[in-house]
Amino acid sequence: MSATQLTALVRTRDPYAALRRFLALDAVVTGANGLAYLAASGPLGRFLGVERDLLLALGAVLALYGAAVGLLAARPRPAALPVRAVIEANLAWTVLSLLALAVWLSPTTAGAVWTVLQALTVAGFAALQHLSLKVCQDISE
DSSP, rough: OOOOHHHHHTTTHHHHHHHHHHHHHHHHHHHHHHHHHSSSSSOOOOTTTTHHHHHHHHHHHHHHHHHHHHHHHTSSSHHHHHHHHHHHHHHHHHHHHHHHHTTTTTOOOOHHHHHHHHHHHHHHHHHHHHHHHHHHHHHOO
16 A cells, blocks of 8 residues: 555545544544443343453453553654554454454354454554554655
């Protein structure tokens, strides 16, 4: 994907604006997911076939992570190192989600579909953030 294609995707000529938007989208989706797990861990746990306590723990982690990514997105020019940390955390989440589904979890059909969909979404965030960071670094050089 070229810089032109990426910036057209988010309708801006500023690659940092594109990066910030992808970070912000990640923060909103992750934070909302975390808050939903915290607020409705019982009903969601039954629907997804996942223990309530696991959803509560994941909810707390996701809510805090979403807030941290949101703070990073609020910076005019997010630094490369924390952005790379977000990308790597997103990739780790993707791998661990799929691994947990294969090895550890025994969710309902809805839970299995949800786990795969959220893993793919997080992988998509990582890819968009990686491409955006690359464009920012290429322009800075």
